[in-house]
Amino acid sequence: MSDDTILSVRGLGVEFPMGRKRFTAVDGVSFDLRRGETFSLVGESGSGKTTIGRAIMRIHPISKGEILFEGKRVSGRIDASAERLLRQRIQMIFQDPMASLNERAKIDYIVSEGLYNFRLFKDEAERRAKVEKALRDVGLIPEFASRFPHEFSGGQRQRIGIARALVMEPELLIADEPISALDVSIRSQVINLMNRLKRDRGLTYLFIAHDLSVVRFISDRIAVIYRGRLVELAGAEELFAHPLHPYTRALLSAVPLPDPEVERLKKHVAYDPSIHDYSQGKPSWSEVSSGHFVLGNECEIRGWKA
């Protein structure tokens, strides 16, 4: 683990009880987040991408592996002070800005709820100043603090959700599909805001999404997850230019491009897990080229390296 690693996920497994059996949602997932980067987890619904985000936030207990934040273990049993620190320095932005804000609370309370929980202010004036600053940082005016969520548009609500995370002065933001529910024009406003905050504050993002066109634009690195396992991890442009795993290829080919002529000629590639012959040689996580990892058995890896 190098110095610039902020979060390290090692051999993460998450299971849920399913009747008498247990359902494995996440299996053997490992990756490192570097300080100041945007790292995206991409996969279809049910692939476990949201579960990983929630496991980092300690919302779901983990069954295997460990998670390190700035070198300190934050998974499993940890003491109360470590948990407090984690809850302060890692914040989450949720998908649906309509559902994730308390309808009955004013923006002032919504944004300062974390400050109240952790007593992060000396007096009322300081709290108000912090809320004001957070609102300004996301491009809203401080007067909005006295209003209720229903008075805002979708894009503005998502800004409020971001302000609520920022007020805690986090280092890592876990954004679970933060722009999927937004319209095209508002989407670019929120993307620009997230990128500006990253530049100005050196924030690190774990971005969970299924919209690959957006992911490509904002990510430094992308990990593709299929049924709870990482199948490929590479730099954003490398992944789009040279997708290796058949599932990644299927996923990329499925994204419709805003170009009628290309679309007319396009053939979709479907992913069929049975094409892998893992009877001889179990698949392993291998580095094919610098920083480009794929899940495959020896024979497949040899093919991909060539």
Added chain:
Amino acid sequence: MSADNILEVSDLRVSFSLRGKMLTALRGTSLELRRGETLAVVGESGSGKSVLAKTFLGMLDKNGRVESGSIIFDGQDLARYTTEKQWLGIRGKRIAMIFQDPMTALNPLKTVGEQIREAAALHRGLDRRTSRLAVIETLERVGIGEPELRYRQFPHEFSGGMRQRAVIAAAVACRPEVLICDEPTTALDVTVQAQILDLIKSLQRDLHMSVLFITHDLGVVASVAQRVAVMYSGQVVEEGSVEEVFYDPRAPYTWALLASLPQLGVKGEELYSIKGTPPSLFKEIRGDAFAPRNPQALEVDFVEEPPAFPVSPTHWARTWLLDPRAPCIEAPRSIMRLRERLSKARKDPGRAGKASGGEA
């Protein structure tokens, strides 16, 4: 009405009364759906695209009504329909609709097969046995394996993609002439979305349907449609073939929509974004509805509403820029030669295409 058109909407105005105030959702919308084509309607939420679709089926909420304009379908004006009885001959039978969320479109207490069979039996006047066979055939046609077993299952036993297939089966079981799809793939994964889009395309061809496809995703438009209508604040602002609208857009709103595509952004630079929010539909809109958000708006845009100017026989746009007296304002560089830029973005790793200036 031209013989090519199966559905022709002219100057349609629809308003809703909400808490004593009037909301005008459609402000003089005009649209033509040709026989056998797929027409995409794109727009943001609140642009009126779903309200438009609901007027074709007489499904406006109780507080809404058609103020003026006409919807001509097969020689009849649907805008004049008032009774449920008149609608029964049209809704589901000759014009069918697929909704966004397949979970709410199906009745959780009935087997999938039975709910499709009921509709088919009602509209086609078939007896139990024949309609059952017809439904099984339709289930198979929409790509549901083991249709006889699936017929007896409940919606919760279906995955999201399979549920949407079942909803499509219900819609096409009565062999409608027009199929309206309201964001049918928004709730689905991209891989499933691709399959559903392929299915809708093949059904449209095989069953000779005309499809009106509502979406906000320009990628989906490029994938399914031959023609596209761009809506903003209750009006169609541009209509043309997909090639014309994607490669030679004329309305400033269409420019803005295309320019904000993340595929055209440059990493590390700001993505083009439309400032402000759409106008309130509770107020009277003066001039061009997009003018307050358009940095290059002309003076006349704030005063008078632009009419539809023809660009080619198949392409028109509502913007004063097409008036011969207008100053020459060009489309933003980022969307000129869209195709080259997109293909460059795909081939050239290290950058996601050039957004503005530079090498143009």
